[in-house]
Amino acid sequence: MQLRYSEADESFRAALRAWLEGALSALPPQPARDAWTERRRWDTDWQRRLFDAGYAGLHWPAAYGGRGASPTEQLIFYEETARQRAPYVGVNFVGTLHAGPTLIEEGSDAQKAEHLPKILRGEEVWCQGFSEPGAGSDLASLRTRADLDGDHYLLNGQKIWCSFGQVADVGEFLVRTDPDAPKHRGISWLILPMDSPGIEVRPLKTVLGSSEFSEVFLTDVRVPVANRVGAENDGWRVTNVTLKYERGTAFVSELVDSIRLAEELASRRPVDAIDRNTSVDLGRCIAELDALWALTKRNVSQASRGTAGPGAMVMKLAYSEARQRFGEVCMRALHRDALHVDDNEYVEERLRTLALTIAAGASQIQRNIIGERVLGLPREPR
């Protein structure tokens, strides 16, 4: 057990810090939250800067233009960029973190050549079309149909919670190619050009009042069969291959940000302006966030050895629940200063984090997974 980083890791950190200092000072101001054309330009411009500096596709293999970084370097990259308030991955999220790795693992040579370089350079924005109004926690029950018509599929259905749908060039879509097979075995993974006729994107307003997500309506949308990634009806497996790219680093940026917020709140003076109950609760939240930072390092340590322990399986549940408890304490500490969201990071975060225990596997689903896959408890009939 040691927290100290190796010399090689420290020099990676030093070089990154030096580069960030210059790159961030040259950055134009961040556009407004719902100015989507400008946001796309700003986020992809940052991706291009990362590419030029050799930090794009940090965790991708070098053979596909990535840097082939170690899990620890990946951790340091997310820590330093969050610490220095560099732009978050933004509209490049789906391309660099999910669709790209999926293509690397499962795509054809033509698919890789077409998309991977553009993703790395910030020239192609991806969205994700997985969830449906009737398929949330039970994602495999999705019903968007893809009927074979010669060398094309004909798509009909509706997707929801499509991140960045309004500015995406292409989407990774899960569709039903065999309605008669058991639900997990009739799904395929498609590359969908978002300018195809028959696609309608409607932004969805969230509790934040902004629209990171969209609903996508598909009516007789023609997609070449050549756009399928992996075998027909094998899409459920294809969509899970990216997990190994995460290597314990999924929540690093958010966690570093949370700890910064907590330290800022804790450093407000005078300390006795906060009553004892709030002080205890805030201290407990900080202890939890520090513990999750330690858990992140432990998970990365295991990823570096090519192993994975239960820590990786509990991280999402523990982080999202702890983050919400922290948000509650912030609201209480701010009292009536919590009545406005503008210029009020704590309150904005409190609203944003309402989604944490729901998105990407609700806490209740996480507990089922931990209970059944880690503890080996019997399944409840369903």
Next chain:
Amino acid sequence: MDLELSDDQVALRDGIASLLEARIPIDRVRAGFDRAMFDELAGAGVFSLRADGFSWADCVVVFEQLGRFCVPGPLVTSLLLGDGRIAEVASRYPPIWIEHLDALDVLLVAGGGGFQAVDPKSVEAEPSSWPLDPCTPVARAEQLPEGAPIEFNRTRRDTAGTVLTAALQLGLADRLTELAVAYAKERVQFDRPIGSFQAVKHMLADMLTRTEVARAAVYSAGAVLDEQPSAAIKHRLCYGAKVVAGDAAVANGKAATQVFGGMGFTWEVDVHLYLKRAWVLETHHESSDGNAELVHATAGEPRIWGDS
């Protein structure tokens, strides 16, 4: 950076675990701490780890196992004193409750800016006929006699002592999870193992989650003790480790009792021993709430990123 056990630490963990399994099974735990148990642990090197060149992180690995096996006794103070005597700390502030008084070689009492060594035989105290934890006898004194000054590092007690106590709590939380999961797999109601019901399954998932989070915090604090970063971050991680490990031990004790149902309320089932020990340790080295306040106080101080 590596927060996983090294090969040597895995061997250390497995070595102490197999020793405890063979020599201090739960029946012997129930009989309580005595000199024979101390001598056996001392013979295995438990109290001389530091003198023998082991790191604090190694000590954490050993104390986690002592917690898992619910080993009673003044373990942390005896290791910190490290001179082969059985030692515990008491405060002069009433109410004065002294643990394991009859087994002690020396009682350490804060005073005069340091600690005094008090002869346990000179202490007038009334033993409780019904201690909360049957393995932790307690006696109440009205006052404590003066003693001779003794070299006993207060900062080390505040940091390493807190983390080793947290390691014991981590062990309790871990073992409680194991006991509850095993029971939930075999106990059948409504024609099914109760662990298949989500209402029970989710409690067990939370027990594991608390344990894994606590383990990371305790290991990280153990590494911090060895590496001596800035004082603020060191103290913060030490106090924080006891917050999450202490909360995990008590919460898992309550959850395990619930999973065991009526059996969890019996003297025969071991769960209450672990929960009661968790409550005892909650009073050592500040409570969870007290440590949380200390975390809050230290978190406002500047830190250097990358050093923790």
